Amino acid sequence: MLLSRSFTTSAALQQYVLEKATPNDLIVVSHDRLARQLWHADRQRRLRQGLAGWEPLPILTLNQWFSRLFESLWPPWSVASNLERLRLWVEAMHAGPPLGELPLDLALAQRLDEAHTVLSRHLISPTGPATGGPPLVAWRRTVSQIFEAQLSEKRLLTPGQLPAYLLRELHLGHLELPSRILVLGFETPAPIEQTWFQSLAHRSELVILGVKGTPSVVQAAMMLPDVEQEMQWVAARMLELAHQEGLALHRIAVTSPAMDDYVPKFNRILVELLGPPGDQTSGAYNFSHGCRLTEHPLFQAAMLPLIFMVEGEARANLVSLLLSPYYGQLAAHSDYGVELDRVFREQGLDHGWPRLRQVWHHHPDLGQGQGVELLNRLCKIFDSLMVSRQSGRDWIAHLQQAWNCLGFPVALDLQEASALAALQNLLQELETTLGSVALDADQFLAWLRQGAQEQILAGSGQEEAGFQIMGLLEIRGLDFDRVFCLGLNAGTFPWPCRDLPMLEAAERRQVLGGTIDSQYAFAQQVFASLLGVAPQLTLTRPQARDQEPLVASPVWAGDWLTATVDHLNQPEAVWLRVPAIYQALLSPQGQLYLDPDVPVTRLTLPAELSVTDLDRARACPCWFFLEHLLGISPLPEIEAGLDARHRGARLHTALAHFVQNFGTDLKQYGNWDDHQAREILKTAVHQVFQPVSENLHWQVELQRWLSEDLETPGFLWQWLDQERQRYFEGWEWAGVELTFSQVRGADWPFSLRGRVDRLDQNSERGYQVWDYKCGQIPNSRQMFEDRLQFQLLGYLMALQQGRLKGAKPRGPARAGYIQLKSSRAVKYETWNREPGHWQAELAEWQGIIARLGQRLQRGDFLPDPQPAPDHRQAGACQYCPYHLICGWQFLKPHPTSESDL
Template sequence: MSFLETVASDLFRQFGKSIADCAIVFPNKRPAIYFRQYLGKQLDLPVWSPDIFTIHEFIQESTTALPADRLLCSFLLYESYREVLEKDGVQVVSYERFYPLGEILLNDFTELESNIVAIKDLYANLADLAAIDQGLDYLTEEQLTYLQNFWKNFSIQKLSQQKERFLQLWKNLPAVFALFREKLVQRGLITTGMIYRNLVTGTYERTDFPGRWKKLVFVGFNALNRAELQVFKKWQDEEKALFYFDVDIHYLEDELQEAGRFLRRNLDLFKNQLPTENNIRRSDRPIRLIAAEGNAAQVRMLPALLKEIPNLPEEPEQTAVLLADENQLLPVLHALPDGLQEVNITMGYGLLQSPLYSLIQTIVQLQESLQQNKGRSVYYKPLLQLVQHPYLFQLPEARELAATIQQKSLVSIPALTWANLQDNRLRKAMELIAHPLDLVSLVREIIEMQTALPDLDIPNGLDAQLLLAAQLQLNRLEDLLGNFQQELSSSFVGDILLQVMRAQSVPLEGEPLKGLQIMGLLESRALDFKHIILLNVNEGILPKKAAAPTFIPDSVRRAYGLSVLENQDAIFAYVFYRLLQRAEQVTCLYNSTVDEKGLAEQSRFLTQLEYETNIPLIRKSVRLEVIPRAKPPIVIEKDESVMKTMRKYASDKMMLSPSAINTYLECRLRFYFQQVQAIREPEELEEEISPRVLGNLLHRAIEFMYRALEEKKQNKRVEKADFEWLRSQVDHYLLEALGHELAKDRTHKIEYTGTLRVVEEVVRTYLREILKQDETWAPFELLEQELKISHPLLLTVEGEKWTIRLGGYIDRVDYKNGVFRIIDYKTGGDKKEFRSVEAMFLRDRADRNKAALQTLLYAELLRRKIQELAVTPPQRPLREDLGERSWMTAHRGEINMQAGLYDVRSMRKEGTEFDWRFEESGSKSKLEVGNIRDLVPELMTKLQETVEEIFNRNQPFDQTVRREKCEYCPYQKICGR
């Protein structure tokens, strides 16, 4: 028989039909529903039901005052603080700064009132230790020691300003709380703590309380505050009250067992109507302890565990899934098997977990950005979140605006962009509020618009409940803020608004006494189930690590008998052990994998079961093995369709670039996606500057600077005297480069955020390093930047002669002392060393030097182009892709080429020791003109072989064997790697 069933039977035995004259009081709501059912089973004929309350509902019956709203209490407490401290000549802080402290003080006030603490004594200025001996003689020696230990920290001669301010507030808090209480009384309001103090002092307004009931019956209580202890004792002495405590000998007799801490005291004061049971020590029913690797593994175990429960379909209400961590509610709901007909969830569905909360949060962030930019523009993130929200994304104009932001990489979005929106919700959200308090009205109006939509546009009935709950709270918040006289900022109003919304939930419970029961641990108080599955039984979760924040130090709390962390542990210990008393089957799961919180240890309660009871423990370990389906390798055969597509390289329209050849050597399949199918890499809005964009910024800035110098001098010669001017132009052309690279839509001005300013400074540093290096190289002729170059390569493809154009863009070509120098700018970690020409073409080598292959190929392509033009000067302007390159046709004699990297990271690190030349690691020598000439035959042979392989029908496009290359591949999702 369950505890509540036993209570119902005993009460009916004692009172019969007169039970209607009793008030039955429980610590929480849930037991009352079960109690009514059990009491009904005792009756043969209809009788009047007794009044049934939670403890908070019961004590509220003692007063005609209304419960004080939490936010209103915060306002009134601040007004009290300000009035008292200003009267004392102390400078006060604004409400926004006071608010976090005020929340803690409100909790402390309720606790002090509930425990009948003399507030004036507790907050007395005890900096002078002699004051401890005056007026506090009722404290025990141990309590006095606690206070002395705390205040000794303040007895130094020179107090810090922080301590002085603390003491000023500390000594004024009794007056603050007294004025706060007075303000509440004037408004006909009351707090729970005030009710408790009034009950003890006998100053409550309802004269028929508790006289209108013949008996007060308190059922299932454990931890009692001091006010409850005093009034319960008084009512018992008056033979007014009966007590039903659920107790087991195991934790009652063991003084060290924390689960019995409060009950040992309670049973000394109150007579228990039920005998103490001995279920835990006698139990021979095994308890399963399952160590699961991660929270997901615990949740995934649920269907199998539920399937093992006998008679689950016939009596699902006898099974409870208890959540030590209530954040696991949604994963648990998603994991439940489809066969369950009914599920009862007592915890409620929080607005925080809903799309509605994300909408409200987005509107708040949007308004904050609008305020910062005075309505002229808005930061892209909240606007993008708004138009992509589930409530709005079905609108064509929302999708269109989202596409515009992403395609144009807009970071700061001007008002013109949203000026013509048609949807009322979107228009209202983008409306610049005139006053911070208007934010609440704006959010309320948008939610009213959403609520007014046809049912088809509201995702589900649960959302409709949340919309209604949010409206009610926003109306209340609007009234409260409207009556508050203090000036508040928009950001603070937004914070308050979101805090109020986070606290809201709607009930999910179905038929309370039917179906599988899912609840939080504290909701299980006084309830019994045959089958229990308890999740997240980890130390730090059960019991929790942290105590509620308080302004009263631990030593002072102990001195005045207030709650400390051990009390919280004792409460959870009792709840845990009480569940075991009558359950037939218990399974406890805990996370055995260390996560970011370091929670991987089983709860101490499980360890206690092992060493302090004879209950058999069956241990099991499970892991959530994600075994991916074996995916067949992707192989694209070069059929007629593919070969037809590749024929585009045999025309003048397409070039095969050195970087494309590098892609092929990295992964044939990536080459297929990128070059053959021309699948564009997915564009994402780059708020954080990517390495690719950083490199482009550097290229553009250096190009713009040297182009300006050429226009200024009307020649290509760069001399040492030019560098003073070049350095003076760095900032100007860097800004021009930023505009060129980041503002895809030139009508939109770039918003220089903190991140962008950091990038700007990095590129500025790189530019100065390049100029420093060039100054040591000057004088030289800077012949070309971003030079488009191509050269034919003859192939035989399936017996047919194809001419492939090899080419691309060379970053820079300069000329000095009869040598052409090909330079590639690099901002990454590219190296100048390469093992050999052959190694540059070995796709499976981790040290394959892509930059060397690309730059050396460009050098040879340019050499061949100059040679071709020198031998047969054109009789007409050069083809458009080469442009008018007079220096090419004018060159005579031997063509000497050098190639290297301006890798700016090394340049800055090595300073004057920097060397831009490539180095063949085998010879340990820098590549000079002669060395490069010697490498060319092997380089072009290997190139020819690679290109022929690309167009070889018998060589399919397949995936690389080196999976590390897939990590940053833009085609990952297509490939499945």
């Protein structure tokens, strides 16, 4: 006998079930959560009746019931696990006809399995008809035949075939049924479920119970400018309801048709407002579902040794492993991993274990000597994983050995413990399915990922306490006091058509969600259920996403009101719980106010600075402070091409070697020998290129320096010509790479140190200090009007004060840059300034540095870029890496007139 009854609220439905159901009935529900809420409500009711004990209501989900019926038959069949089915699909794909370019991988096997399950549930044969249809569908049918034959041979069933198997047993009278079955939450059953229910009705009393709410429960439909504001608005309303109306948190629920999109951000908002989710007694909120196992950090960390081997031995993966907090043996040395990463980056090493290992080996001093032991341990692990092919069982054993060796995992919270349990189950299942199958490392990793992809972890928090956040299908049949439904936009709800590439059009038309019409009808049913879950429902939606306007979902035809969340201009009391917002409101104009008389820091200025540091402080005291006093420097990015600093360092070394060696010859023979000069220059350059001779970029660079091609000669030949010319003008090399220190000026709080690239001497014209530059050199205005660089003046001071080691000059001196950018940009720049002019400049700079020194000594390191950026150029900030942290924008004075804007 088949009866059906519809209720306008879930509360009424649950009330009916509690009153009518007896322990002899069976209550079949669409999901676990509904079963638990019914048990909880029954318990409350019995306690109110003063009962001390009772028999719990017999409630099962449909799948649980199917399993129990199947087990009761003691069948000669078993139900294939997900991984078993995938393995059979892979075998069937390889035994089937070829399929063009598509790789026969696990992703394709998963698609076939989905198609098989969907078709079975809709009573459509996955294998027929044998001919016709698009090539992919025809291929699917043939492969499905092979798959089903393998299943049958191994006496296995898929979960999608199980209902059909039970139906046959039902018709044969082999199943024992309760006299009455109450079915809840199956407003849109799949055809196989429908057939099952109809067949049951011939043998038992079957009562189908459903919920169809009314739109009058919609208290408000609100539009917020974007998703972020939508979630913030809802979170604020939830807290207000709990506070102002005294509602228990667990009676307030949030749902959405796009819950997967909302969960991560909504979780973050609730953490900001309420802290951690809490436990059974102090629960603040509960997400019914967590992430997939593949997305959990513990799983991602667990895979790192394998990923490193499979995905190109990448530096990033090695460093991730070294820094992972899940590896107890590594977490204690995380500083070491950071230092090592910098070394790898500085050497431009992005992948390749042999090179990474070699560089690591040459830095045993990093991390206070712990590196060697760690390196040896990792070498053993990677050796064990570097086998080309082994059985699934051996892969699992080696991976577990790696984990044990590195102390994985440590410090687990509840969520992590559940992820670990899921991972261990997955390994067991893999061992059962693939224990004896030979696999490559990448195949083994693909199986692990595929298995993990199918596992959804429990959400954070407790179902019994705190705000309840769940998907739209899961909330069906449940009862709450208030519910918020987010994301009700067209395109989101109704859900888009299901992605079923293995089905042909005629099949898709018969499948729930296979067409727009079918999804629309389904959405109407789901929305009708939603209208019954609470006496007051609030609908929300964002107006735009990524600046694209969004349209309201057609399931709600009523009006949408607008609202905004503006923490700074219209702060809400709820959001003052968030420290960042509270602090921002305390400083209403969003500006930092700093007292110029109070030092920003009391760090002591060093007694001696390098000339480069002084130039940095002159460009911006804050840059100097961050880089020099705090020792912060950005992690070098590994980019294609050469790092300008490495190029400059090699050029300086090569030229120093050349000048020293050829200079000795010149002194000895008193004669410029062109051939000899070229040979010595080549030798000097090849020496500095030797360590990088296999690097393609350096090979090209070598050509730029020394190419003999007449049309594009290397720029060093041009430089050599100019040096030759200077030699015949009477200039001699008086020294190279001359270091100095203890250079002092009047009222300077520090002395200077540095190194001069080259010092030349001419018996008639005096001395010339040179600095090599591979990039831009300052023009005359920047040097002598804006006075942006002190470097050359510092060298001249060192010369005059007799501080250059190995040089005892007397007489006039000048300075300049030798620019070595390309064969067209070899330039000796002295701005035609005579020694007297340099002397006058030095006198000016003495005062500038004295004032700068006093400022630094006061602890005033406020950002003050010179030249300051404007709307045309970035000024001193152009190459500074700290613009995101220095706060200079906030420190700028407010514009006082429109022209300042």
